[in-house]
Amino acid sequence: MSLGQLLSAPPAVVAAGVDVFSASLRAQGAEVTDVDWRPPGFGDPADLAALVLDPRRATANRTAVERVLAAGSVLTDVRPAREVLRLADRTILHAGPPIDWADASGPLRGGLIGATLFEGWASTVEEAERLLAAGEIALDPCHHHSAVGPMAGITSPSMWMWCLEDPVQGGKAYCNLNEGLGKVLRMGAFNEEVLTRLGWMRDVLGPVLAQAVRSMAEPLDVKAVLAQMLQMGDEGHNRNRAGSLMALRELSPAVVGVDAPSSDVAAVLRFIGGNEHFFLNLGMPTAKLAMDAARDVPGSTMVTVMARNGTEFGIQTAGTGDRWFTGPAQTPVGLFLGDYGPDDANPDIGDSAIMETYGVGGFSMAAAPAIVRFVGGTVPDALATTERMYQLTLTENPAMAIPILGFRGSPTGIDVVSVARTGWLPQINTGMAGRVAGTGQVGAGLVQPPRECFEQALAALAQEARAA
């Protein structure tokens, strides 16, 4: 058919998918042929139908996102984990859903060994491994203690915790202090360098920060810092440069006023100033506060947790409380440090996907185009990722505005139903730990949850909807 014919004859319309288009065309007198086609999604159609027809869902999801958007986050204290978390004796917290030593991957084992040595529960690596394998040291997820931890998420009683509160809804959340990059406990390293640094953090950094934070006339508004970061090329997960600088700016006058040797004060300022990820451990509990505010909203299909233990990826939803839906953790694809390559990378690990759950991190990569130099991909990919995440989410967070998108709010509140319908999975950017215990960081990259998490969540939400 020539161009001329195309324009001179009435159009023939074939409509696929949503029938509102064909109905509208028919109403205008056009001939329409309907094709029974759906985009590639997943999930039992009966489950999807049960959720779409659940009269509670719209209101429940509105309630959930309102709580997420309303949540604030201020820094109220810095205290040892043993004081602020409900930790039984000889317990170590870790990232992701529950796991045993037997199933733990290299970096999680490395972190557990390091914490066991750091706490003085063992004096050799072999002894630590024996205790851990024998179950004489209890393991528990950070998320079960209102806490989050990046990468292995290893949190033991002597570690100092940032203590954050949501001044609007009253929640509390905790995260330990960031060690920096390279050979660090959270990446599974546990050599002398790691343990020496952890000792300094316990004996100098923690006490200085505690004194400083307690002396501040106004508590640090961590949510406001996170919002500013999106205006400054950070996305809050793998770029925390501006955030770490702002934290330094806010803390440094109080740090200088601390009653401590000036060499300690200078060392603390150098340590914070030398760590571009220092803010991450403040950002994560900020996201945790927001998502925990939406915990337990019956009928809501919003995701409240995405977290990985290095073996499994787990999610929780607002409608299903503390129940985990898990699947095998994928291995990130990205850029490697030094001579490391894809074979060195452990599967996905860390509670830091709480950032994406909150709508920043990988979801807001459009705000941080320079991150592609750290996690891989191209600038157009970063923009397209954020655009795509709007299709999976329930709302836009006006507090987290993305300048390059004309200050559009970040895509926030992952909807299990939207994930199943589109078949698209949330995009996470993440650090990569070496798969062999003791290695440390090998790179950073991009990763998605396994579809299984969402399939199980969908089925459970549907079952709950039918029972309601």
Place this chain on the structure above:
Amino acid sequence: MSLGQLLSAPPAVVAAGVDVFSASLRAQGAEVTDVDWRPPGFGDPADLAALVLDPRRATANRTAVERVLAAGSVLTDVRPAREVLRLADRTILHAGPPIDWADASGPLRGGLIGATLFEGWASTVEEAERLLAAGEIALDPCHHHSAVGPMAGITSPSMWMWCLEDPVQGGKAYCNLNEGLGKVLRMGAFNEEVLTRLGWMRDVLGPVLAQAVRSMAEPLDVKAVLAQMLQMGDEGHNRNRAGSLMALRELSPAVVGVDAPSSDVAAVLRFIGGNEHFFLNLGMPTAKLAMDAARDVPGSTMVTVMARNGTEFGIQTAGTGDRWFTGPAQTPVGLFLGDYGPDDANPDIGDSAIMETYGVGGFSMAAAPAIVRFVGGTVPDALATTERMYQLTLTENPAMAIPILGFRGSPTGIDVVSVARTGWLPQINTGMAGRVAGTGQVGAGLVQPPRECFEQALAALAQEARAA
């Protein structure tokens, strides 16, 4: 004519402008009608021809941009102006091309009155005005002393200066310390608050920074900070948030080590941390070092200075040395603070357009989309501005990469010939001072140089080319 006819008949081609297109079409056997049309540019065609045909120009411009790109910038010292600038007694430096008291606008007069009081040369405003009007205090451009100053650029002997050096080509450049926003001398305010702050800067801030900078094991690499800023949503002229934070990070450990009362140390950290434009006075001499490196390259049509004194806008070029080409300063259009409006704004003022001369600031607004909330316009405008500036410039600066443009280098080295040919003027973003002396800042906005500067420069360059 229908679509079908359009595609079935041979095309009729009308070519406007550059004849390479019509020649190429004719070579392919097409019928071409030439129209005698040129894009809206300016300048005497004979002058343009003299420059385009000048055999020195390509090499000279290459030399000029190579020097600009090669220039480094490190912070070597902080010293009083009287020690480092060649200042005669009772001399005050100001922004822009030379000007007398009689022609000075409100904010320049305000700044001169304030500096005269600050130096103790007069004890009342009236006395200061009388001395200035009588010519008993000499005025001289900052640019004549290897210095630059934002807004009124007022620099008097007791002010402390950042001392920067280009470690590659050996140049030196100077700038005083930034006072913050609002009621400040550089915006023409001179009340008690302003003079008290200047006194504290002279007695506390300057000495503390001098000790700190001299104690640093490695001098601060200011160019590297500026490059990082473009990755963090700053463009280096009206957004210096990330840069100011990085300066704080680099300086704070040394500041803490200074032999001064801890209350002074904390006050210095608070002052720096509370001023988002603190870095501007380090960025400007960095740009000045680069542009001065390209001073005096016979045959080069590259702009080395754009500067405004609040009455006139002046430019200099690499091919014409220290000669100023001036025209009336325009009034910026933008956003106003509080109740101020367009009638309160003084015409364009300040040496800070050295940032655009170097290819950042307004030229790199694509790197800083959030700036539209400060200077006005939209995010697409910011992107389009940078794209347009590539048409006026000789090179791209790989050290100043713009992430959102796929890390393309900033548009650098304004070519007088390209400005004349396109008729497009450089885009500057700028603070706005109140036009009444004593007011202070009233807003921030966008502004362009008057075309006259470029018309004069073009004629002078052409005359020089003919004489060569």
